[in-house]
Amino acid sequence: MTIHAHLDTFHGLPVRWVGLDPATSSAAPDTVAWRVAGAPYDEDEPTLQQGFEELLGRVDPTRIRALVIGWWGPGWEGMRGDIPVRMLADAAGRLPALEAIFLGDIVMEESEISWIEQDDITPLLDAYPRLRRLEVRGGTGLHLRPVTHAALEVLRFETGGLPASVVRAVGESSLPALRHLELWLGTTNYSGDSRPADWAGVLDGSGLPALRHLGLQDSEIQDEVCAAVAAAPIVARLESLNLSMGVLTDTGAEALLSGQPLTHLTSLDLSHHYLSGPMIERLRAALPGVQLDLSDIQQVRGNDWRYVAVSE
Template identity: 65%
Template sequence: MPHQHLDVFHGLPVCELAEDDDDPPAPLLADSGRPCDLPADQVAWRVGGAPYEEEGDAFGEALERLLRHVDPALVKALVVGWWGPGWEGTRSDVVVSALVAAADRLTALEAVFVGDIVSEESEISWIEHGDLTPLLTAYPGLRRLEVRGGSGLRLDPVEHHALTALRFESGGLPSGVVRGVGASTLPALRHLEMWLGVSHYSGDSGPGDWAGVLSGAGLPALRHLGLQNSERQDEVAAAVATAPVVARLESLSLSMGTLSDAGAEALLSGQPLTHLRELDLGPHYVSEAMVERLRAALPGVRVLGEPEPENRYHPGYRYVQISE
């Protein structure tokens, strides 16, 4: 879970309006608080309520304030911050509803990050979501969607012809979301990243749920696949080893999870991976000897990742990088 808010998104510096009573409020660079002197269409706008704000529509009010002072037709990217306390049941439905209502004004919107919430504000498992499907339906021109948090998250199968990047940062990604992506038709999607997480935090997907994504049927342009941060990473590797989608990939990430020699052996025994430019495994629990076998078998592939140090108090214990 990050400790700092995004300062770059969609290749653009993140800016936000100053929290003061000036009219109009000054745009500031989100990473430093220095003036943001760039044109409105050359930045990603961060919008959200004050952390720990529990009353009112924190996100809706912040969005309307932004759209009053910045020409909505120039906004290319939005970084959504605090929308209310998850522990009080406030879900990202409020974000989706507000953005759907503003779709006729945000006519140039290309990218949205939902949940730029850091650990000092909320643990990743406390970020409460709802159904994100209407967001994709309302913005057929959206090219990038990134989401942090998985609790309550829903995504139904969709057909979307512009989306090129889809990322889920989660300590537990619900199986319904995984199946929804796998059943979707996303002909332009090149980058798909899913942090599968652990069952304790809603990460309940298994091989049957991954099958749609791994078939690649609705993902003809996919070039990067990340199935990461899983407590079942060896099973993920075994499924990937025979997956049709792998043949069209340029890079594959199985990082951040509990990958061991068993998963690495499955990769070696499966379909050829020599066409990849990059295979990211780490942090992982693969032995040095097995990593050397992988590198020898994949001489033209960058094999990334360092082994996770063994817990001296619990030998053999493996854990994912992001859970609670």
């Protein structure tokens, strides 16, 4: 799976590109998600920072609810994710209504997902105590410190490899309003080095009392993820569970079937999997009232190779 298209909606709002069409500035500031980005291959085009200042000069920044941050520059030239993080954190006083940030709306033609150079994103949560949604694409160099944040409702990480330190920080945070958590765990080749002990804080759920959707996805050890989930305290209060995109085999599915009941779930996503036909039928028979996604059946390739959906 590769990401070829930029976002066209975010936070329930249509995305509008700053600078692409001057007419977009006529939109009411709180009715769209504003996208700012540098030009990946044209040094004569405005930088991310210039585009951001253009936005704040065109529309009333006190009414902006959602921002989508695109390309900020190549990591091999030192253009790391601290650039947009510092830019946004420094502007917090000018953006009192900001509710949602997507950091890294970068497609394959600009950078592979695991080549996106991120940094410490904690300053965003510190600077915006009213933020309700934070979504991040790219895991290289990504850092997060444990935080207390009363307003955050959605937290998503799209990566080909999510560092274990970030997973632990989420589990050690206090996020009383968080309803949706999605972690693309990825592979060790791209810093996805988390293991069951690192997921324990999330699966215990003590800092996530409102959580109703959990995604632990895209793991090369998806069977171990399933075994941990099968006994996790947080599962009993979830409405939906996403264990898709990884190297899921009959071993992981057996762990789910042998663990705590999952019949209370509205949906269970196991798509992109390596399950056998008999195991697929067992899952369907065991979870008749659950919306079960078993699509995207994978085939084992030469030398018994299995792949996650998103890595490089």
